[in-house]
Amino acid sequence: MKFGTKALHAGIFPDPSTGAVMTPIFQTSTYAQDEPGVHKGYAYARTRNPTRDALENNLAALENAKFGRCFASGMSATETVIKMLNPGDEVVCSSDLYGGSYRLFTKVFSKYGIKFTFINMKDTSTIEEAITERTKLIWVETPTNPMMNIIDISAITSIGRRKNILTAVDNTFASPYLQNPLDLGADIVMHSVTKYLAGHSDVIMGFLCTNDPVLDEQFGFFQNSSGAVPGPQDCFLALRGIKTLHLRMQRHCENGRKVANWLRSHSNIEKVYWPGFEDHPNHDIAKQQMSDFGGMLSFVQKKDTLEQANKTLSSFKIFSLAESLGGVESLVGHPATMTHASIPREQRLKIGLTDSLIRLSIGIEDVDDLIDDLEQALG
Known part of the structure; x- marks a missing residue:
């Protein structure tokens, strides 16, 4: 299926109860159960919502990913990736990156014993020098914000695989229409859906996707446990924006x-x-x-x-x-x-x-x- 067709149809089906072509806004916080633990796959809307499910499936398809999770903002999606780490772990980051990411890394997570090393990744030879035995994640933006530097995703993910280090790519500037980091070897892709994906300056949202079921299980755990999830109205608006x-x-x-x-x-x-x-x-x-x-x-x-x-x-x-x-x-x-x-x-x-x-x-x-x-x- 070509990209334009996926944008309109991947993960989206007419509503089985009414035949509605547009995904309904399931504006509900909870769902009726036939008996304790017996339900239609939905128990509480923080955990799952049908409108959000449709959006997550659609976005995952655009990134050629098997799994996708939506969050209340791009920062909550980024935060979820860092939450998988432990005190003493280290992250190698591109020095040219979004200011909100820098603030989250240095002002929030550094207090909990996670070390962030910022380097110029235009020359990938600098990455090996920055990696230590404690490095667990490489965080990449490309094109970078705002200097528009280009980082070689394939070269960096090759280093990550060789050293058993996860690679996460913030793909917000490119969008999945221009670039698919998972196809280039990345383990995780993050988007601020707020930007090109939703596209109309009326939604705040984040997204993570992966082909690794273990990573997706962790994303789902933090998504549900921390509760930084988007509402169904925002999911509907994002779905509508993605169609174009x-x-x-x-x-x-x-x-x-x-x-x-x-x-x-x-x-x-x-x-x-x-x-x-x-x-x-x-x-x-x-x-x-x-x-x-x-x-x-x-x-x-x-x-x-x-x-x-x-x-x-x-x-x-x-x-x-x-x-x-x-x-x-x-x-x-x-x-x-x-x-x-x-x-x-x-x-x-x-x-x-x-x-x-x-x-x-x-x-x-x-x-x-x-x-x-x-x-x-x-x-």
């Missing part, structure tokens, strides 16, 4: 390519970060593991000051200055004060995330209008 994921991603990529090339030719732009450029570091790896280059990019102006960045950020008329990404509408963000403010400035500067860097999430509007908006904002 392939169409939206095509437009995101098309618009992203045009905007990236336009920005690069602009006299006021110093540098554009977008993996589709042939001279982008690891561009060839991006071509191998992605089907296209997405709608995310970052840039720095020639007048490289925070004052100039703030002036530009406040001048947009179509782009909305807002947190998040991956919605149908175009968004502009300032990582240093928004998505990555929780990362110490000296740490940000090490990876090139300056105070003046601006991140764009290119939407599905008419690209000429987006370029006109950029032109007037930069002017």
Whole structure:
């Protein structure tokens, strides 16, 4: 089954009681039982809900996974992976990653004796140097947020398998339409469903998938025990959004390519970060593991000051200055004060995330209008 067909039909069936084509919103907290322990597979909605089941099956199919679990947010999904570890365990992470992940790792789980080592993974040779006998997990983002670095998933998962270390990939920036890390050897894939998957800036949700039944059993245990699950209304909205994921991603990529090339030719732009450029570091790896280059990019102006960045950020008329990404509408963000403010400035500067860097999430509007908006904002 091709991707577009899976987006509409995988794991989704007409309601057996009514024939409804759209998955019903099962707005219930509990279910009647015939006798103690005898029920139709559902006892309490924190544990299972039919609307959530349909979404989990659909998302798993898009990632070519056997198992999938939805959570209340991308951070609760990430937290679930780290909860599988024990005090004294170590995690090797990409140094360029979402600020919320960095905060969770360093401010929450480090207190419980889990050590996180942040390294530049553009060169995979650095990974072996960071691994110790206590390393239990490698956490990867690619493309990275917000520097758009590309990390070789196959190379890293090969190292992980050889050393009996799990590899988890945050696939939020690419979406399963552009990249499938499980096919490249990853053990776990995480998504912020909030972003491209739901796609309409109206849902907060996370997702984990795997082909390993033991890992899935652990995900299910924490999902039920901790209770960070999405409600049926949000699951319905995510299911509805996914039906156009392939169409939206095509437009995101098309618009992203045009905007990236336009920005690069602009006299006021110093540098554009977008993996589709042939001279982008690891561009060839991006071509191998992605089907296209997405709608995310970052840039720095020639007048490289925070004052100039703030002036530009406040001048947009179509782009909305807002947190998040991956919605149908175009968004502009300032990582240093928004998505990555929780990362110490000296740490940000090490990876090139300056105070003046601006991140764009290119939407599905008419690209000429987006370029006109950029032109007037930069002017």
